[in-house]
């Protein structure tokens with residue numbers, strides 16, 4: 001028998017979530033954000049799920065973009081950090097990739113390159129995130145240079161929100177972006193999932209949802225994925241390998257950080273941080289056994305974690321376990337572990353077999 005841990009991928013859920021983004025986006029077109037191996041779900045798996053509906057794919061990795069072209073995808077591809085070295089530009093031209101330009105040096109490199117085709121470009125404006133992006137003072141000369149260049153096929157202005165999911169919202173950044181857009185009449189692209197769902201007025205010409213496509217809420221503190229009508233694209237399941245009776249005072253796992261205060265029964269589950277389950281998930285993190293919710297106990301180890309099955313007398317060796325996904329929102333597990341679903345998805349280990357559901 002093989003180790004029972006599996007990640008089940010549901011392409012219909014991704015398509016459904018894309019349709020939620022579609023409804024919200026109005027007339028804007030949608031870049032499906034598939035960076036980081038489609039948030040751990042598998043780049044080609046997600047691209048195939050969206051093949052008929054995706055208007056474009058956005059990612060960071062050049063090898064991923066080339067893999068999409070090799071697999072026959074013809075949609076525009078947006079490279080969210082552009083290029084890093086001048087010698088990558090030949091591939092941008094060959095594979096028709098749209099670079100984000102976030103600084104003057106990138107702009108100058110592009111303008112100096114002798115490319116066989118013109119490239120559409122995204123010009124990233126810093127409106128308050130203060131990571132990448134051109135500042136207000138640089139915008140006019142950069143735009144002037146791009147406009148007159150023979151290397152450029154079209155310019156879209158973009159920005160990225162720091163707190164679309166939080167209390168601060170987008171107000172300040174959005175008004176700065178509006179001011180910078182000026183009278184140029186350029187197409188714009190600003191919204192991530194949170195902005196698309198909470199501030200539809202930012203949809204502009206293109207939107208860039210990522211996390212919502214995978215069925216997790218971008219703002220789980222205020223609205224759950226279910227409330228947003230999103231469906232989980234990944235369900236991580238395993239089984240109980242063995243059960244054990246504890247008496248009061250018995251300790252569980254490394255460090256003995258959990259101590260039974262009364263007799264109890266625990267199940268040992270085949271899943272650990274070596275699979276991507278967060279080691280910092282404390283005792284009490286929600287988990288399903290036999291479809292019923294219970295809690296983890298003790299420290300998560302590399303290959304195993306423990307669950308309280310005291311109130312689940314039917315749960316023996318072989319009982320099915322859901323770590324997250326259908327029946328248990330990944331956002332609840334992430335919150336218990338003090339992180340966000342993005343990190344859990346991205347951390348899914350290569351040793352976990354992914355099964356595609358019909």
Ligand SMILES: *Cc1c(COP(=O)(O)O)cnc(C)c1O
Nearest residue numbers: 033080160192193208209210211
């Ligand atoms: C990752 C990313 C997104 C998608 O963000 P979500 O919160 O997953 O919707 C959008 N834009 C940029 C620039 C990104 O890096």
